[in-house]
Amino acid sequence: MRILVTGGAGYIGSHTCKALAQAGHTPIVFDNLSSGHADAVRWGPLYIGDILDPDALDAVFANYRPDAVLHFAALAYVGESVTDPSRYYRVNITGTQTLLDAMRRRGVTRIVLSSSCATYGIPTVLPISEDTPQQPVNPYGFTKLAIERMVADYERAYGIRWIALRYFNAAGADPDGELGERHDPETHAIPLAIGAALGTALPFSVFGSDYPTPDGTAVRDYVHVTDLADAHMRAIIHLDTCGNSSAFNLSTGHGTSVRAVVSAVAIATDLHVPLLYSARRPGDPPALYARADRAAQVLGWQPRFVSIVPIVETAVSWFLKNGERKGHRIGTPEKNYVGNKVQSLTRGIK
Numbered sequence: 001m002r003i004l005v006t007g008g009a010g011y012i013g014s015h016t017c018k019a020l021a022q023a024g025h026t027p028i029v030f031d032n033l034s035s036g037h038a039d040a041v042r043w044g045p046l047y048i049g050d051i052l053d054p055d056a057l058d059a060v061f062a063n064y065r066p067d068a069v070l071h072f073a074a075l076a077y078v079g080e081s082v083t084d085p086s087r088y089y090r091v092n093i094t095g096t097q098t099l100l101d102a103m104r105r106r107g108v109t110r111i112v113l114s115s116s117c118a119t120y121g122i123p124t125v126l127p128i129s130e131d132t133p134q135q136p137v138n139p140y141g142f143t144k145l146a147i148e149r150m151v152a153d154y155e156r157a158y159g160i161r162w163i164a165l166r167y168f169n170a171a172g173a174d175p176d177g178e179l180g181e182r183h184d185p186e187t188h189a190i191p192l193a194i195g196a197a198l199g200t201a202l203p204f205s206v207f208g209s210d211y212p213t214p215d216g217t218a219v220r221d222y223v224h225v226t227d228l229a230d231a232h233m234r235a236i237i238h239l240d241t242c243g244n245s246s247a248f249n250l251s252t253g254h255g256t257s258v259r260a261v262v263s264a265v266a267i268a269t270d271l272h273v274p275l276l277y278s279a280r281r282p283g284d285p286p287a288l289y290a291r292a293d294r295a296a297q298v299l300g301w302q303p304r305f306v307s308i309v310p311i312v313e314t315a316v317s318w319f320l321k322n323g324e325r326k327g328h329r330i331g332t333p334e335k336n337y338v339g340n341k342v343q344s345l346t347r348g349i350k
């Protein structure tokens with residue numbers, strides 16, 4: 001199949017393009033490179049365009065005649081969505097609608113969408129299932145819920161079939177070392193903790209140690225990016241074989257605390273992770289982890305990575321291999337900042 005991949009120069013999109021190409025499909029990347037990287041597009045053509053631009057979308061559909069669409073292009077910082085909701089509503093909701101309307105004009109009827117655990121808000125029951133009420137607590141989560149509703153309406157009215165994949169915390173890097181996580185600015189826990197250990201970033205700030213969780217730090221479900229890529233492949237095949245439209249959690253079922261992430265980084269790097277304890281980050285739920293039974297039953301999907309250390313190890317390999325070349329200076333352990341407020345794992349964390 002020829003698959004149009006919006007946001008294919010980004011973190012999850014690029015890993016998925018590699019998986020598509022390895023399975024014999026042709027990924028056609030459509031990306032405005034606002035946060036993606038042209039050098040991550042290696043498995044098919046790159047068309048530089050914006051999902052808010054109907055002419056650019058018409059051109060890429062006309063030139064490449066894709067059979068289906070994988071839609072990753074979006075803004076995805078929860079905190080930024082609170083301070084600048086306008087951009088989130090425009091890019092995520094209007095952008096998705098512009099894309100769906102372009103599909104209608106070209107008669108393309110299959111789409112796999114990136115949704116999020118953020119659509120659940122703060123769940124009262126854990127683990128989350130797809131039937132858990134979706135009550136987002138920030139604009140980002142609301143935009144993802146809105147696009148799930150939008151595709152369902154487009155299916156009823158226009159026959160566009162869809163799969164919404166609700167990612168939990170995407171993590172890790174291509175085990176072959178060809179791709180990894182490169183955000184600017186970087187806000188995610190694992191790359192920041194690795195940077196702190198390697199001395200390329202400030203000490204790692206633990207956002208909140210007074211949560212009602214076993215060790216007091218927030219719990220998330222970290223799912224490996226290559227497992228997410230595999231789920232997209234399965235979703236496309238499901239739609240191609242006339243499977244029903246549906247939403248699926250993509251998660252491991254395991255909750256991992258921020259402390260456990262820091263421990264995993266210390267193990268994977270064999271370095272101390274300098275720490276600071278700070279206040280909770282506004283909008284962060286205490287715990288999010290989920291069952292992915294529906295993806296197992298319907299798509300036959302099982303994550304290959306289920307524990308945090310091997311996930312972090314792939315990310316560390318990527319950082320060590322690519323830090324210099326990508327402009328992130330790899331420091332030495334001796335250069336790690338050690339100040340009064342900084343604690344390291346070997347001194348124990350409280």
Ligand SMILES: O=c1ccn([C@@H]2O[C@H](COP(=O)(O)OP(=O)(O)O[C@H]3O[C@H](CO)[C@H](O)[C@H](O)[C@H]3O)[C@@H](O)[C@H]2O)c(=O)[nH]1
Nearest residue numbers: 076116118187188189190192205206207218220258281284
């Ligand atoms: O410097 C940091 C960064 C993060 N955290 C903590 O680590 C956990 C994970 O944080 P990330 O920033 O790595 O990930 P998020 O859970 O905030 O974000 C993920 O889930 C969001 C939905 O909730 C969006 O989908 C987003 O794109 C996706 O990366 C959170 O408890 C956070 O408070 C820290 O303690 N210190």
